[in-house]
Amino acid sequence: MSQIIISKQHQTAIEEAFLQQADLFQKTSHSTSPYVQKVRREAFANLEKLGLPGNKNEEYKYTRITRALNKHFAPENIKPAYAENAIGISQLILSGIEANILVFVNGKFSQQHSNMVSPPQEIIISTLSEAFESHTNLIERYYGKYADSKTDAFTALNTAVAEDGIFIYVPQGKVVSAPVLIYFITDTTEEKTVSQPRNLYIIEENSQVDLVESFHTVGEQEGYHNIVSEIVVNKQAVVNYHKIEIEGKDTYHTGNTHVVQTAESLFNAVTVSVSGGMIRNNLNLVIDAENCESHMYGLYMLDQETLVDNHTMVDHRKANSFSNELYKGIMDDKSKGVFNGKVYVRPDAQKTNAFQSNKNILLTDDASIDTKPQLEIWADDVKCSHGATTGQIDAEQLFYLQTRGLDKRQATALLLKAFASDVLQNIRIQPLREVLEKIISQRLQKDL
Amino acid sequence: MLTIENLHAKVESKDILKGINLNVKPGEVHAIMGPNGSGKSTLASVLAGREDFEVTEGSVEYLGNDLLDMNPAERAREGIFLAFQYPVEIPGVSTTNFLKTALNQIRKHQGLDPLDAVSFLKQMKEKMQLVEIDQSLLSRALNEGFSGGEKKRNEIFQMAMLEPKLAILDETDSGLDIDALRIVANGVNKLRTSENATIVVTHYQRLLDYIVPDYVHVLYDGRIVKSGTKELALELEEKGYDWIKETANAATI
Ligand SMILES: Nc1ncnc2c1ncn2[C@@H]1O[C@H](COP(=O)(O)OP(=O)(O)O)[C@@H](O)[C@H]1O
Ligand SMILES: [Mg+2]
Numbered sequence: 166m167s168q169i170i171i172s173k174q175h176q177t178a179i180e181e182a183f184l185q186q187a188d189l190f191q192k193t194s195h196s197t198s199p200y201v202q203k204v205r206r207e208a209f210a211n212l213e214k215l216g217l218p219g220n221k222n223e224e225y226k227y228t229r230i231t232r233a234l235n236k237h238f239a240p241e242n243i244k245p246a247y248a249e250n251a252i253g254i255s256q257l258i259l260s261g262i263e264a265n266i267l268v269f270v271n272g273k274f275s276q277q278h279s280n281m282v283s284p285p286q287e288i289i290i291s292t293l294s295e296a297f298e299s300h301t302n303l304i305e306r307y308y309g310k311y312a313d314s315k316t317d318a319f320t321a322l323n324t325a326v327a328e329d330g331i332f333i334y335v336p337q338g339k340v341v342s343a344p345v346l347i348y349f350i351t352d353t354t355e356e357k358t359v360s361q362p363r364n365l366y367i368i369e370e371n372s373q374v375d376l377v378e379s380f381h382t383v384g385e386q387e388g389y390h391n392i393v394s395e396i397v398v399n400k401q402a403v404v405n406y407h408k409i410e411i412e413g414k415d416t417y418h419t420g421n422t423h424v425v426q427t428a429e430s431l432f433n434a435v436t437v438s439v440s441g442g443m444i445r446n447n448l449n450l451v452i453d454a455e456n457c458e459s460h461m462y463g464l465y466m467l468d469q470e471t472l473v474d475n476h477t478m479v480d481h482r483k484a485n486s487f488s489n490e491l492y493k494g495i496m497d498d499k500s501k502g503v504f505n506g507k508v509y510v511r512p513d514a515q516k517t518n519a520f521q522s523n524k525n526i527l528l529t530d531d532a533s534i535d536t537k538p539q540l541e542i543w544a545d546d547v548k549c550s551h552g553a554t555t556g557q558i559d560a561e562q563l564f565y566l567q568t569r570g571l572d573k574r575q576a577t578a579l580l581l582k583a584f585a586s587d588v589l590q591n592i593r594i595q596p597l598r599e600v601l602e603k604i605i606s607q608r609l610q611k612d613l
Numbered sequence: 614m615l616t617i618e619n620l621h622a623k624v625e626s627k628d629i630l631k632g633i634n635l636n637v638k639p640g641e642v643h644a645i646m647g648p649n650g651s652g653k654s655t656l657a658s659v660l661a662g663r664e665d666f667e668v669t670e671g672s673v674e675y676l677g678n679d680l681l682d683m684n685p686a687e688r689a690r691e692g693i694f695l696a697f698q699y700p701v702e703i704p705g706v707s708t709t710n711f712l713k714t715a716l717n718q719i720r721k722h723q724g725l726d727p728l729d730a731v732s733f734l735k736q737m738k739e740k741m742q743l744v745e746i747d748q749s750l751l752s753r754a755l756n757e758g759f760s761g762g763e764k765k766r767n768e769i770f771q772m773a774m775l776e777p778k779l780a781i782l783d784e785t786d787s788g789l790d791i792d793a794l795r796i797v798a799n800g801v802n803k804l805r806t807s808e809n810a811t812i813v814v815t816h817y818q819r820l821l822d823y824i825v826p827d828y829v830h831v832l833y834d835g836r837i838v839k840s841g842t843k844e845l846a847l848e849l850e851e852k853g854y855d856w857i858k859e860t861a862n863a864a865t866i
Contacts, residue, residue: 561701567685568661568695569715569771570722576686579714583705 177231180217182240187212187325194328197297204309208324215318224317227503227535228445228474233417237387242357245328246271254278254350257381262596265290267331268348271388272360274329278348288341288374289334293363296332303334308365311395311423317447319419323393327363330392333376335402337369344375344594351381351388351416358386364394366404373403375594380441382413387442389417396424396432400454403431405593411604412441414469421447426486428454435591437601438465438473439608449478452514455485463492464588466605467500467532474503481514484544488518493588494525495581496532503535510542510549517544521551526558526584578609614639614810615660615680615779620671622659629655631835632671637779640807644821644846645814647832648854653814654698656832657783660812661695662688675779689715690722692778696768696785698814703755708767709737711755712774719775740773744800761788769800776804781812786820798823818850833861 176184187209194202218225220232255278258266267290268278274292281290289300297304314321331347351358368374376396382388390412398404404424412418418441426432438444450459465473479488494502504523525534538551558580566576585605592598615637622630629652637643645653659666660673662685673680680688716736717727728736741748746766756764765785772780782801786794801811801824813824821829821843829846831839833854838861839845849857 559701562703562706564663564685565697565701565703566706566711566715568689568693569711569775570686570689570718571711571715572686572718573684575714575718579706579711580703583703583710586705 176216177235178240179231179235179238179243182243183217183322183326184213185240186243187322190326198301198304200301200305201297201308205325208309208314208321211314212318212321212325215316215321217318217322224476225445227501228443228472230417230419230443230445233443234389237415237417238357238359238389243359245273245360246356246358252354253383254348257350258348259346259596259600262594263343265343265345266348267345268350269330269360269362270350270352271358272329272362283341283343287335287339288345289332289336290345291332293330293332293365294328296365300332300334303367304365307367307395307397309395311397311425311451312393312421313423313449317421319391320393320421323361323363323391323421327361327393330363330365332364333366333374335368335372335374337371339369339372341372341374344377346377346379349378349380349390349392350383351390351412353382353384353386353388353413353415355384356386357388359389359391361391363392366394367397368399368402368404370400370402372399375405375407377407377409377594377597379409380412380418382416385413385415387415387417388413391419393421394423396422398424398426398430398432400427401429405433406435407592407594407597408434408436408446409597409601410438410441410444410473412444414440414442414471416442418444418446420445422449424448424450426450426452426454426457426459429456430454431458433460433591434462435588436461436463436475437588437592438463438467439601439604440468441471441473443472445474445476447476447478449480450488451480451482452486452488453482455483457486459486459488460591461488461490461492462588462591464585465492465494465502466585466608467495467502468497468608470499470501472501472503474505476505476507478507479509479519481508481510481517481519483513484515484517486514486517488520490521491588492523493584494523494534495528495584496525496534497528499529499531501533504553505537505539506551507539508541508549508551510540510544510547512543515544515546517547517549519547519549523553524584525553525555526581527555528557574610578606581609582606614676616674618672620656620659620673621669622655622666623669624655624666628669629666629835630659633832633835633837635830635837637810637812639810641828642805642811642813642824642826644826644829644843645812645832646816646818646829646846646849648816648858651833652835653816653832654783657695657698657781657812657814660781661685661693686718689775690719692809694772694775694777694780696765696772696780696782698783698787700756700764700768702757704757706755707753708751708755708771712771716774736774740770743773743803744770745796746770762790762793765789765797766793769797773800773804778809779812780804780809781814783814784816785813786815786817794820795823818846821846831857833857836861
């Protein structure tokens with residue numbers, strides 16, 4: 166007998182449901198621009214070709230997201246569920262800060278919870294659906310150009326069906342003083358929900374902005390976010406991008422952030438995952454010009470049965486750029502961390518400096534981490550390094566602090582906080598950093 | 614206050630302490646001398662509660678309690694302080710970072726209210742002067758990039774802050790130049806009272822010119838092979854450790 170051929174008959178129910186949703190969407194949404202329709206059609210074709218990643222898929226081998234979605238979501242769950250009046254949203258939102266607040270609940274923009282403070286000369290913020298109508302030039306120039314639907318099924322899925330999200334345009338030479346905080350809230354109080362927001366951030370030459378995408382859950386049922394963000398960092402621009410995940414234990418998340426940097430720009434990313442069911446973050450960074458600088462920091466601080474999988478990719482295409490990556494994980498209980506860091510240094514990218522480090526602490530025997538650096542270097546005059554460590558709390562350090570009168574829990578908490586601070590100190594929005602430090606401190610006090 | 618009887622300890626199936634007897638009373642200073650590898654640091658670690666060392670025989674009574682029954686934090690709260698021979702580096706944690714928690718844990722144990730920020734800073738200032746240590750050192754990651762002398766001075770500073778009843782100084786003099794040695798010794802002397810006791814581990818007599826001991830013990834191959842007053846230290850300095858080794862080896866044969 167020959168091997169089983171994966172054909173339409175062997176699709177998972179969830180994949181079939183998503184394809185049907187996408188198909189229906191193609192046929193009914195004629196109002197948007199022909200360009201956007203074309204992008205969607207291509208993505209749909211890619212999705213049909215790719216299918217959702219199965220058990221054999223190398224890129225998703227530790228994160229069986231398709232299986233989990235198939236198990237927890239029925240076809241009727243995947244249509245958008247509107248819950249404008251979700252209770253408990255306001256307490257999720259950072260207070261005491263002058264910021265542009267944008268709130269999505271189950272993928273739908275909530276005017277009621279949102280508030281813009283920056284003047285429109287400094288930054289244009291609108292929903293993506295509005296931008297499809299009002300900023301056709303920018304949309305045609307940038308939308309769907311970086312998020313790769315050909316290789317990642319979740320990007321293809323999002324591109325095929327996404328209707329809304331945030332559109333940001335920072336014109337040339339503007340330093341946006343108030344950060345942009347975008348909240349994506351899953352409200353599962355009434356029913357299971359699936360949301361697929363889509364964002365496009367364009368930062369023009371010599372401009373600067375702080376962006377935060379923050380994910381939260383209201384309700385106890387299963388929720389799923391499949392999000393895609395494209396970030397265009399133009400010449401000499403500075404972008405500080407943060408992704409914060411504080412989700413419920415029955416939520417699923419696939420996120421793709423695609424960044425393209427042009428000359429002399431600076432991009433900083435900080436990804437902090439505190440809770441959730443299964444989270445997959447893809448952070449793809451294309452450095453397509455010289456003299457760029459990029460920093461990617463990550464902290465995953467997990468307990469219970471949370472799984473967080475960070476896949477990062479840095480593609481050095483041109484010479485003289487610098488990238489640095491530091492991901493740190495603390496795994497408690499039965500939680501699981503995955504880190505995969507790809508670094509490509511293309512033949513033209515001479516004098517590249519690319520560094521990568523992944524450090525993990527396992528607090529129990531049941532916690533685990535799979536870490537894999539993947540460096541592919543075609544240029545010869547480069548400085549690249551990578552390192553991964555996994556261990557327990559350092560016994561000598563613990564003993565030292567105990568001899569000073571700290572009990573084991575206090576000493577452990579102090580050491581873990583210090584471990585995490587390497588990442589958290591890179592969050593320059595102080596109230597955000599403080600909130601995260603507080604959540605992490607509480608976690609440390611509670612669990613150990 | 615401290616009574617050690619027939620203490621045996623091993624690490625990884627290697628016997629290191631082979632029957633230590635020692636009696637320390639409040640107000641006393643005991644010096645423990647001996648060649649490298651004889652078990653001085655092991656004794657200090659066992660007293661502080663390091664778990665790598667397994668006590669196989671004997672007992673240690675401290676202030677009427679079974680010391681070996683307490684974890685390291687309980688011992689610290691009961692007033693035991695170890696100045697480490699090799700203080701560990703702790704990235705991301707500064708002395709000021711942990712010292713307030715440490716001090717307040719000890720105070721809590723003694724039934725005292727926690728120190729507020731102002732009183733804590735005041736006490737810091739006072740003790741910083743005592744051991745002539747700079748504020749900047751205390752805000753840096755513990756021992757990271759510290760010189761040998763800075764590490765030792767930081768240990769004594771912590772001792773000054775925590776005001777232990779029984780301080781064990783493990784080779785605090787090694788790596789110190791004469792000025793630093795004088796500062797450290799001066800700090801220790803100023804903290805001496807009739808209530809607290811100090812065990813000074815060293816293998817040079819030099820420190821004992823500044824911290825004058827009531828008793829001197831020579832530790833060799835896991836046993837105290839000779840005890841005396843401070844003259845013993847001078848004699849050791851003169852005759853060298855070979856003299857001890859010979860007498861000790863002769864005795865065991
Ligand atoms: N963690 C350890 N593992 C194995 N052997 C050790 C350990 N610590 C100390 N030792 C051994 O115990 C003996 C005594 O060491 P130590 O107490 O440090 O001596 P001293 O402080 O007198 O120089 C030495 O032979 C040393 O190698
Ligand atoms: Mg020693």
